[in-house]
Amino acid sequence: MKLLSGQRAWLLQRITAVYVGVYVVLALGFFVLAAPPDHAAWQAVMGHPVVGLVTAVFVLLLWLHAWIGLRDVVMDYVHAPGARLVVFVLGGGGLLLTGLWAFFILIRAGLA
C-alpha cells in the first residue's frame, strides 16, 4: 500500500498529530473555561459551520493518524497473514465505523 507507506505515512502521522494535538488542547480549554451548560447550547456550538468544519477535519485526521498507528502496530507484532488480515479488517472497520458515526453526529448538529 504505497499510498500510506514509508515516508508519506511517517510524515502524515506527524502532521495529523500536530492538528489533533492543537484541536485537543483548544477543545479542553473551551470545556474548562466556557463549557456549554446544556444540550441545546452544545448543539449550537457544534452546529456552527466553523466548529463543524474544524471538527470534521479533526475526525478525518484522527482517523488517518489512528489507521497509520494501527497499521504500524500490526506490522510490528502480528506476523501471521490470517491474523493480520483479521486485525486489519476489525480494526480498520472499527475505525471507519466510528469515523462515520462522528461525521453523522456533526451533520445532525449542523442540520439542527
Next chain:
Amino acid sequence: MEFSIYRFNPETDTLPKMQRFTLTDDQIEPGMMLLDALLLLKEQDDSLGFRRSCQHGVCGSDGMNINGVNGLACITPLADLEAPVTLRPFPGMPVIRDLIVDMDNFWDQYRRAEPWLVNDSPEPEVERKQSPQDRDQLDGLYECILCGCCSAACPSYWWNPDKFLGPAALLQAARFIQDSRDEATDHRLAELDDAWKLYRCHTIMNCTQVCPKGLNPSRAISDIRRTMLKKSL
C-alpha cells in the same frame, strides 16, 4: 566472582540452561576485562563457546548480552559488573552454541544497505577529494565495527529481522548517503522509502544506549529521514 552463563549445544541439549562459574579473588587482576575472565572460565570448561578475536574493541566479535545489556566483553571492565555476572547470547538472534549467535541475517541486511561508494564519474588521477567540511559529515558514522550490539538490542529488528534493516545497516546507509563523493543518494533514499526497511524504527534509542563505540544510530536514522524529506520537498 560468580558468573551465570547461558549454555546451549544443539547437538546434545533440548533446552538451554544457565551454568554457574566462579573465579577466585586471586584469579582476578586489576583492570581485567570480561573477556579475560571468559578466557579463564574456558580453562575450567573448554566446551564454553564464545567468539573473540582482536580483544581490543575493534573486530566486534565478542558482542553478547552482559547483565541484560548488549556490549563487547573485551572492553567491559570486570570491576564495573555486578555479580553474579549474567551472560547471554544476543537477544533476537538464533543461537549456534552458548554465546555464539548466527549473524547471517545481520550481514544480509548490511549488504542490502549497499555499503560501498557509488561513483561512476571518471576516476581522477590521484583520489576523489572531499572538503574537510564534507569529510566531517562522516564522523560518527564510519567508526562502526559491525559488532551487532545495536541491532540485537532493537525490538523492531527482533520482530521483523528479515524486513527492517536494523540500526547497524541503517548507520551504514547514512554513512554513504552523507558521503559527498557518492552519486547514488537518490537511489539509496528511494530504496529505503517503504514501510519496512527504515520506517520500522520507532526511535526508542536502545541502539544508541548500547553502542560500545559511542555512536548514535538513532540520530543517523533521523538524518536519513530528514534528507529524504528535504529531497522530496
